[in-house]
Amino acid sequence: MKDVNVPALVVFVLFFALVTVMGFLASRWRRADNAAHLDEWGLGGRSFGTWVTWFLLGGDLYTAYTFVAVPAAVYATGAAGFFAVPYTIIAYPLVFLFLPRLWSVSRVHGYITPADFVRGRYGSRPLSLVVALTGILATMPYIALQLVGIQAVLDVLGVGGGENANWFVKDLPLFIAFGVLAAYTYSSGLRAPALIAFVKDALVYIVIIVAVIYIPIRLGGYGHIFDSVAQHFKEVKTGSLTVPDNKQWTYATLGLGSAMALFMYPHSVTGVLASKSRNTVRRNMAIMPAYSLMLGLLALLGFMAIAAGVGKGVKGFNAQLSVPQLFANMFPDWFTGVAFAAIGIGALVPAAIMSIAAANLFTRNVYKEWLKPAATPADETRIAKLVSLLVKVGALVFVLGMDKQAAINLQLLGGLWILQTFVAIVGGLFTRWFHHWALFAGWAAGMVYGTWKAYGIASPATKHFGGNAAEIPGIGEIGYIGLTAFVLNLVVSVVLTLVLRAVKAPDGPDETKPSDYSAEAGDEELKNAPEPVAAH
Amino acid sequence: MPSDPPTVDDVAPEPAGRHIPAVTPERVLAGLALLVPIVAMLWVSSYNKSEPAVAGTPFFYWYQLLWVPVSAVFTVTAYLLINRDEKARKAAGQGGAR
Numbered sequence: 236m237k238d239v240n241v242p243a244l245v246v247f248v249l250f251f252a253l254v255t256v257m258g259f260l261a262s263r264w265r266r267a268d269n270a271a272h273l274d275e276w277g278l279g280g281r282s283f284g285t286w287v288t289w290f291l292l293g294g295d296l297y298t299a300y301t302f303v304a305v306p307a308a309v310y311a312t313g314a315a316g317f318f319a320v321p322y323t324i325i326a327y328p329l330v331f332l333f334l335p336r337l338w339s340v341s342r343v344h345g346y347i348t349p350a351d352f353v354r355g356r357y358g359s360r361p362l363s364l365v366v367a368l369t370g371i372l373a374t375m376p377y378i379a380l381q382l383v384g385i386q387a388v389l390d391v392l393g394v395g396g397g398e399n400a401n402w403f404v405k406d407l408p409l410f411i412a413f414g415v416l417a418a419y420t421y422s423s424g425l426r427a428p429a430l431i432a433f434v435k436d437a438l439v440y441i442v443i444i445v446a447v448i449y450i451p452i453r454l455g456g457y458g459h460i461f462d463s464v465a466q467h468f469k470e471v472k473t474g475s476l477t478v479p480d481n482k483q484w485t486y487a488t489l490g491l492g493s494a495m496a497l498f499m500y501p502h503s504v505t506g507v508l509a510s511k512s513r514n515t516v517r518r519n520m521a522i523m524p525a526y527s528l529m530l531g532l533l534a535l536l537g538f539m540a541i542a543a544g545v546g547k548g549v550k551g552f553n554a555q556l557s558v559p560q561l562f563a564n565m566f567p568d569w570f571t572g573v574a575f576a577a578i579g580i581g582a583l584v585p586a587a588i589m590s591i592a593a594a595n596l597f598t599r600n601v602y603k604e605w606l607k608p609a610a611t612p613a614d615e616t617r618i619a620k621l622v623s624l625l626v627k628v629g630a631l632v633f634v635l636g637m638d639k640q641a642a643i644n645l646q647l648l649g650g651l652w653i654l655q656t657f658v659a660i661v662g663g664l665f666t667r668w669f670h671h672w673a674l675f676a677g678w679a680a681g682m683v684y685g686t687w688k689a690y691g692i693a694s695p696a697t698k699h700f701g702g703n704a705a706e707i708p709g710i711g712e713i714g715y716i717g718l719t720a721f722v723l724n725l726v727v728s729v730v731l732t733l734v735l736r737a738v739k740a741p742d743g744p745d746e747t748k749p750s751d752y753s754a755e756a757g758d759e760e761l762k763n764a765p766e767p768v769a770a771h
Numbered sequence: 772m773p774s775d776p777p778t779v780d781d782v783a784p785e786p787a788g789r790h791i792p793a794v795t796p797e798r799v800l801a802g803l804a805l806l807v808p809i810v811a812m813l814w815v816s817s818y819n820k821s822e823p824a825v826a827g828t829p830f831f832y833w834y835q836l837l838w839v840p841v842s843a844v845f846t847v848t849a850y851l852l853i854n855r856d857e858k859a860r861k862a863a864g865q866g867g868a869r
Binding site for chain 2: 314317320321323324325327328329331332456457458459460461462476477478483484486487490491514517518520521522524525527528531532535753755
């Protein structure tokens with residue numbers, strides 16, 4: 236059994252206490268008059284400017300799980316795990332094209348979730364419902380994985396009692412962390428993670444910059460690091476320093492598919508809609524790459540862990556512990572505490588935003604749409620707050636009760652699933668040509684195909700859902716299943732739309748008009764538009 | 772629920788002033804600026820090699836890391852171009868049909 240690293244633990248707990256206080260105080264930050272409205276709790280009053288949005292989105296998209304999983308993938312497979320870098324490079328130019336339109340139309344009509352937009356654009360309740368449910372389904376395991384990030388840190392810190400402790404003592408720190416998180420999310424809504432994101436991102440930047448300078452100095456420079464990695468891969472044969480020829484398609488399709496999926500996630504949309512203007516969204520697409528650079532450097536830490544001999548000779552060493560263990564081996568204890576605080580707080584921010592996004596989806600697109608159409612904005616806020624608690628309890632039960640591997644499998648599936656809402660959402664931002672039943676069928680085809688293909692993939696860790704790449708029919712290369720499913724989804728949507736238009740199938744009403752998609756804060760049109768309160 | 776009749780995107784509202792076509796040089800250039808980083812990253816075989824290494828770091832890694840700031844420059848360019856385009860549209864009284 237390991238000893239507890241006391242100085243690191245003290246620093247960790249201090250930072251944790253600091254952000255807890257900030258989380259509760261956040262409810263007073265920029266408080267609006269109409270606190271009962273869901274726009275306030277669920278979107279921070281749609282008031283965030285360029286810098287707050289930048290911190291919020293950074294805190295939202297680059298999660299603790301990312302910090303642990305990306306270098307873990309590089310540690311285990313080398314170049315193939317580096318796809319996270321092209322993925323984040325592609326993402327921002329790609330979404331630059333359509334996110335401003337989503338912001339504008341959502342602002343004009345008071346949409347809070349992507350499913351709200353689908354409801355308004357196509358006038359279709361079933362399509363809106365499946366978009367909402369896909370979002371909730373994809374978000375839940377993602378929240379659960381944030382816990383895995385905290386667990387990894389606690390493990391290395393030596394708290395959590397090790398294998399032999401009883402389950403309650405072992406998981407007590409996790410209970411405390413999530414209890415606190417749930418409480419301030421409940422009371423402060425999106426303002427809490429927005430404020431805490433400042434601390435999180437600052438800590439992350441400091442830790443990464445120190446790590447990529449200090450650790451290579453101690454390891455004898457980057458040349459030496461890559462030499463030992465090459466040597467290591469020659470021995471273990473699990474990875475390589477460049478992508479093997481038959482994996483190049485996988486590398487590219489994973490990057491593209493993940494980039495397309497990124498802003499389909501409800502929590503990303505929440506971060507975007509919380510900004511105060513269309514131009515704020517655009518500006519952020521230009522400055523978000525600062526985080527991508529950080530992610531790329533972070534990925535290299537996986538190689539440093541190899542060079543430092545982390546996990547060397549340990550049978551069944553969990554790759555996810557490689558970077559936390561590297562920090563613990565390399566840094567002085569107090570700075571290890573800072574680094575672990577960055578990861579721990581890095582879990583809290585996205586977990587809060589994800590639970591808010593899932594709660595918004597449930598409240599708007601399931602509760603109000605199907606269960607209680609007469610719900611007032613105050614009812615909506617009340618329900619959303621309660622659901623945000625339930626979602627987190629669900630995630631906790633999930634991680635503690637089920638196999639951790641199940642959470643990882645489901646998160647991989649989540650990316651594949653959420654990508655299937657792309658045609659309906661992004662298609663709808665540019666054209667009303669698609670028929671809503673065709674989109675529904677396309678979505679169903681993509682979901683079934685993707686899930687079925689993923690089910691058939693085994694890995695050493697798991698019998699099913701062990702990966703995300705399979706042969707692309709007709710091309711013969713190995714590619715990301717989610718992207719193949721997306722292409723199938725698109726083809727089905729196009730073909731069925733042609734058929735349905737040919738037989739003149741009745742279409743739903745569209746409550747948006749072309750100029751809604753270019754509305755900017757301060758426009759005359761927006762002043763006359765129904766305020767968010769009056770939407771629907 | 773408002774029940775407006777279905778509208779189609781290409782039926783733009785009557786322009787109030789001077790007409791600006793949907794395709795302008797600014798929009799085309801902005802589109803290209805956004806496309807360049809995407810194509811560069813998807814073209815894996817162009818950078819899937821170890822040499823030339825810089826300070827011991829194989830080409831594969833430093834090249835992709837270099838693309839992060841380069842892609843940001845392209846996105847900023849697109850941002851400036853689109854801003855100009857929208858201002859022109861606003862001035863023409865169309866409110867930007869984008």
